[in-house]
Amino acid sequence: MSDSPALADVIAVACAEAWRGDGEIFASGMGVMQMLGARLARATFEPDLMVSDGEAFYVAGDLPIGGTDKTVEGWIPFRSVFDTLAGGRRHVMMGASQIDKYGNSNIANIGPWAKPKAQLLGVRGGPGNTVNNATSFFIPKHQSSVFVPVVDMVSGVGYDRAKKIGGFIAKRHDLRRVVTNLAVLDFATPDNAMRLVSVHPGVNVSDVVANTGFDLVIPSDVPVSRAPTAEEMDAIGRIDPKGLRHREIPS
Amino acid sequence: MNDTRSKVITEDQAIATIESGMTIGIGGWGSRRKPMSLVRALLRSNVSDLTVVSYGGPDVGLLCAAGKVRRLIYGFVSLDSIALEPHFRAARQAGTIAEPVEYDEGMLQWGLYAGSLRLPFLPTRAGLGSGVMDVNPSLKTVKSPYADGEELLAVPAIRLDAAFVHMNRADARGNAQYLGPDLYFDDLFLGACEPGRRFVSTEKIIATEDLLKEGTFHTLRINRAMVDGVIHAPNGAHFTTCEPDYGRDEAFQKAYVDAARDADSWKAFSDRFLSGDESSYQSAVSAWRAEVAAAKEASK
Numbered sequence: 146m147s148d149s150p151a152l153a154d155v156i157a158v159a160c161a162e163a164w165r166g167d168g169e170i171f172a173s174g175m176g177v178m179q180m181l182g183a184r185l186a187r188a189t190f191e192p193d194l195m196v197s198d199g200e201a202f203y204v205a206g207d208l209p210i211g212g213t214d215k216t217v218e219g220w221i222p223f224r225s226v227f228d229t230l231a232g233g234r235r236h237v238m239m240g241a242s243q244i245d246k247y248g249n250s251n252i253a254n255i256g257p258w259a260k261p262k263a264q265l266l267g268v269r270g271g272p273g274n275t276v277n278n279a280t281s282f283f284i285p286k287h288q289s290s291v292f293v294p295v296v297d298m299v300s301g302v303g304y305d306r307a308k309k310i311g312g313f314i315a316k317r318h319d320l321r322r323v324v325t326n327l328a329v330l331d332f333a334t335p336d337n338a339m340r341l342v343s344v345h346p347g348v349n350v351s352d353v354v355a356n357t358g359f360d361l362v363i364p365s366d367v368p369v370s371r372a373p374t375a376e377e378m379d380a381i382g383r384i385d386p387k388g389l390r391h392r393e394i395p396s
Numbered sequence: 397m398n399d400t401r402s403k404v405i406t407e408d409q410a411i412a413t414i415e416s417g418m419t420i421g422i423g424g425w426g427s428r429r430k431p432m433s434l435v436r437a438l439l440r441s442n443v444s445d446l447t448v449v450s451y452g453g454p455d456v457g458l459l460c461a462a463g464k465v466r467r468l469i470y471g472f473v474s475l476d477s478i479a480l481e482p483h484f485r486a487a488r489q490a491g492t493i494a495e496p497v498e499y500d501e502g503m504l505q506w507g508l509y510a511g512s513l514r515l516p517f518l519p520t521r522a523g524l525g526s527g528v529m530d531v532n533p534s535l536k537t538v539k540s541p542y543a544d545g546e547e548l549l550a551v552p553a554i555r556l557d558a559a560f561v562h563m564n565r566a567d568a569r570g571n572a573q574y575l576g577p578d579l580y581f582d583d584l585f586l587g588a589c590e591p592g593r594r595f596v597s598t599e600k601i602i603a604t605e606d607l608l609k610e611g612t613f614h615t616l617r618i619n620r621a622m623v624d625g626v627i628h629a630p631n632g633a634h635f636t637t638c639e640p641d642y643g644r645d646e647a648f649q650k651a652y653v654d655a656a657r658d659a660d661s662w663k664a665f666s667d668r669f670l671s672g673d674e675s676s677y678q679s680a681v682s683a684w685r686a687e688v689a690a691a692k693e694a695s696k
Contacts (some may be wrong), residue, residue: 201577201578222577223425223581258498258530259531260491264484268472268500268528269500269501270502272523272525272527273503273522276524276526277521298531299527300527301526306526310547312546313521
């Protein structure tokens, strides 16, 4: 393609990449971009992934987001989701209203828990997800009020806290990657502090630094997030024909 | 139907057994298959000071708005298609829920399951290391007695004084059926409840011999030994989903959220929809739908 890709398409691919190598597990996406990423990975380089309709069924084929004409290949009611995550056979991509250097995340509330300034969802399944199965994040607006030194409520367990628990949890604790509107980040550093992996086209490393409220690990050479392949663009078109991704990430 | 063994009662008869200070479990999930007609009847009652256990949706929001909740055991409160529940938010931000008990979703299942098995606790990893441990200082851990010696979170059993669930079909004795995609944890809510106040509202009361006409035996997860009262409540889950009988009334849910934005509009909403009995509610909803349809027609 001669045109430069839309940012939402680069991000869809960056989300999909979170599941590379995962094989035959449940790829679970909480939100439009996360679902697109899971289905895109399955449609292209990770064909054994299981994806759900977001309600209670595993679906085969490229179900469009919001689509109802589904080929059911299994049943995954909430009870089975809990069983699957406790068994470690799942990699979920969630959202986060706050996240810190070691990946402690917050979807529960802003301000003190006892009397929050803003009550959000509550911890939901975050505590169980993060100590049981691989977890990644998509954050649509990378800014210092989200990438904070300390989160107001730990709904998802980060590396420092997991290490403190030790044993089974510390050994398997697996926060995979954080995808934002600016960059891709991960925790592949000696002490699992957050690291900049790539910046999206047109974004400078300094933009990421300026919008992050803690010190990131920044390698000497930070590549640009890759563009979608032609095959991936076809799959994105099938999975998100209405272009819902552009509403989340305007170009 | 053998009438002498019928457990059919009304919402108000069920609610008449509820006393202030009790612990009430409410089935469904978020804005899905909630026993709303029972919640509405509870709103009309004088009981207060309740402990409510729920995968929360508008049930929790309405009970918070009515000031009936002293203690709330929850993992989230959400309207699904609208992420945040306005009354729950307002109550939390005003600090009017005296004792919020926030758990991981899986911990809540474990607490109900332990309660239904009459165990004191069940062990899990979900919750360890998270803020749930920080804000619930009474939670304790337990060490595996086996070679691994792992320290696990002991989720305390949740026992209920009353349980409300909504099913697609039931017979008059309480054998009940869900026809939608997910039972959620309705069986555990009934299981964790003391016999006497285990209530199932249902879209249709059918003859026992008809229970397998619309669904396979797999859908019969609630049996009559788990149920004390059956309430005929057509459209009783409104405005939440009750697949396949009906989906969520998204327009009404939006009107509910809009009305919650200030005291005046909430009073108007309450006066219109929540001041009478269940049949008044259903008539008011029908009239509202007709108005909305007429307004849409007029604007064409």
